Amino acid sequence: MASGVKPRVKVPRTAAVGDVITIKTLISHKMESGQRKDKEGNIIPQSIINTFSCDFNGQNIMSVDLSGAVSTNPYFQFEATVPEAGDFTFTWNDDDGSVYTETKSVKIG
């Protein structure tokens, strides 16, 4: 696991059925692009978050395929429809095989 990786997500705690809500996600990750060289002139191998996805009660909202051109500490803002109370799950997949997840519940009210 890459060191110091910490996901953050921002989701409203409550929504009305059918509401469209804004979700923001940020994960600390250096996103080594594979384009840089070290002091000896060797290419530093790519090491990035390669996919991100957000689901709600098992149904997909958005998935993203990332490349090394996404900035350090990848940030996404997007919108989701809330059909019922339940859980948002957020998943980030790292090139090194690590998987980072976060869950947020939303209530109807």
Place this chain on the structure above:
Amino acid sequence: MDFTRRDALILGAGAATAALLPVGVFAAAGDEEIAAFTGGADVSEGGVELTAPEIAENGNTVPVAVSAPGATAIMLLAMGNPSPRVATFNFGPLAGAQAASTRIRLAGTQEVVAIAKLADGSFARASSNVKVTIGGCGG
């Protein structure tokens, strides 16, 4: 301000070479990425919106937003980057809008392109030229 006459000459030479060679190479690579995404289908203007700053204060972190009502996917490309593919957004059944914002790296002033796969299976394109500035004190 890490800038000497020698650096200026080297940079100048580099820029001249870059202008002649790699930009064309990268642009072709970008076109290949687009063709892979569209399967070679025609791409029309309109139907997708790309929001990017006209001038980016730092190429390391450039905020961009894409939006294409009804689209199933939007591919984002930086045509002048050594590797033009930036990200592809795939929208599921619970997407509240086929839109997303993120922050990207741009290797220099260049064209940023969004290609959307629309609900009817057709493809749409939007592009924006982003000037990436060089800081006064070496960034």
Place this chain on the structure above:
Amino acid sequence: MNNMTSKHAAVLATVAAMTLGAGVALAQGLVINGEVTLTNEAPAAAHLENLDKVYSGWNFRSIETQALQLDDFDNPGMIFVDQATDQWDVVEGGADESCASCHEGGPEEFAGLRVVLPRWNEDADALWSMEDYINNCRTERMQAEAWKWSESKMTAMTALIGLQSRGMPVNVAIDGPVADIWAQGKELYYTRVGQLDMSCSNCHEDNYDVMIRADHLSQGQTNGFPSYRLKNAKLNSIHGRFKGCMKNIRATPYAEGSDEFHALELYVASRGNGLSVEGTSVRN
């Protein structure tokens, strides 16, 4: 800086329009999360002979960069505040203690500390920055290893502690036991050094609000530090920034934590007396 007010208003209007949509009443000033209003311009302190007003570095950034600081979620520096919040409870060192072992009230105990730092520490008989206080806790109380001045755990912890003072005006003392150190800092500020033969004042006093190539020169205020820079995508300490500036003018930098940088930190902080502590700012 004549245009700052109107330009600033336009910037805010644009940012607000982007964030909230058109038709929303606009707040004036640097407002975080729509709640915390920061003072980003203030009358210059009496000891500043050559400035009438002082401005946060935020004022000099592009609309997009400014927007990153207006919401704590959008502010990438806040990731490191989260990391420091976790670190707060980590037991380390021979005494088997964490920050939380002594500071039971949490980081909130330190509300107001950032505004007066660096300050004279009677026991140590020296001017102390926040980094000195943190390392003193680590080595003396926790019996843990000191952190390096600008290592990520240190900058994160200074961000967490600094955030507790967000919105409070910088108010460092410049008299009494620190008078001589402050004078030394002032001398450093105005002394030309390096191959480019430049002083801090050449850029940040004589030419702020001017473009240096494509970069908008600020007053070099430190009220926003530690600062998340887009350039290196991490938190930057005040001494680390001084070091960067000195390298840029091709001078040999003083060491982080040196007496010179302590003195300069005090003097530059005093130039920003009246500006809000920003917690964790976002800069170019």
